[in-house]
Amino acid sequence: MAHENNPLSDLYLAVDEHMQLHLACYSMIDYDEAFGFLIRTTGLIVTEDFYAREIPIELVVSLNKDGSGISSEAKLLNKVNVKPLQFTKIIECIQASPAYAEIILHRLDEMQRHSEGERFEQINLATQYFLSTLPDGITHFTTNMAPKKLVWIYKQDKLISNVSPFTVDEQGGHLCFEVQAGFTNGLMLQCYRLECMMHLFTNEEKLGYYFELFLDEDDFHHQQMYRELPEKFMHNKRFLNRILQLMRTCDSAQYEHYLKDLIEKFKAAI
Structure with missing residues (x-):
């Protein structure tokens, strides 16, 4: 093997x-x-x-x-x-x-x-x-509230997929992407595909950020992903460098100075 x-x-x-x-x-x-x-x-x-x-x-x-x-x-x-x-x-x-x-x-x-x-x-x-x-009785599996750990799943050696161009407006920089994550559950890994948005902005010369994850607030697993995934994003150098690369490809004459400042602050924070 x-x-x-x-x-x-x-x-x-x-x-x-x-x-x-x-x-x-x-x-x-x-x-x-x-x-x-x-x-x-x-x-x-x-x-x-x-x-x-x-x-x-x-x-x-x-x-x-x-x-x-x-x-x-x-x-x-x-x-x-x-x-x-x-x-x-x-x-x-x-x-x-x-x-x-x-x-x-x-x-x-x-x-x-x-x-x-x-x-x-x-x-x-x-x-x-x-x-x-074939085995007797019910053999299908259902979701439960006892996941062991959350993992971030590579798809064809990529951490994120369906990535949008990086855009800038008066509120900051924005990027949409999808990520696949899952929970270990016995022998199985319960997989979820999530739509995400990352927002970057400057606040009193400091870099700020937040994520939007399109989740079901009443779902136990979604709540756990909301708590844990943003930290995984911001501690993954490969993800951060991909974002930096996308920021550099952004073409925005209207916000050129702001974009340059955003890139410099983001690069320094990686």
Whole structure:
């Protein structure tokens, strides 16, 4: 899975804010003895400084055509060294989820609708066996009020996305962007995508700032993000240098002097 010399990393399974898992079935593989399904989802490697990076998880599931068994092989598509037991439990979590059952049953049904004769019967046998392996009872996950820690998630090696141009007016400088953050929750990381605005201004020759986060004030997790994310923004050098770069690309003849002063104060504060 990775080089043995590398330190072990914490791996989590990415789920949405409603604790629902999203899987994609990229292909169906027709082996001689089995029907195979290539399934992918997203894992998240979390570092000690509470940042997370996405890592694809790939699962090949093979259903015997005679309805006698099922096998699976899981791997991470990037070279990282994760805790083996943690990875095993995450795969078990995927296989116990409604999304896993739904995506395979959908593909089997789709195949059967375009099959007949022996192949039709093989798909039926494989389907019946797969149904017999599914866990009983309710297996979906819901949100709760017991998150462990808040992490800031990189998207394709970027901390922020959908960034607007930096603008200046009589109230100061403004910038819109999106950020993805999440809460560790057992084996899963509950992910949220947030719209944000950053405002910079000078007050008696001092630099001031504040953030607007478009959140639900009644949501427990949103309240926690409102308390913690602004501090994460202002302590992240990479984020601050990105803002500085965007400020320098701003073209404002009307507020040119003010913008220059704002840039100098912001640069000094980084």
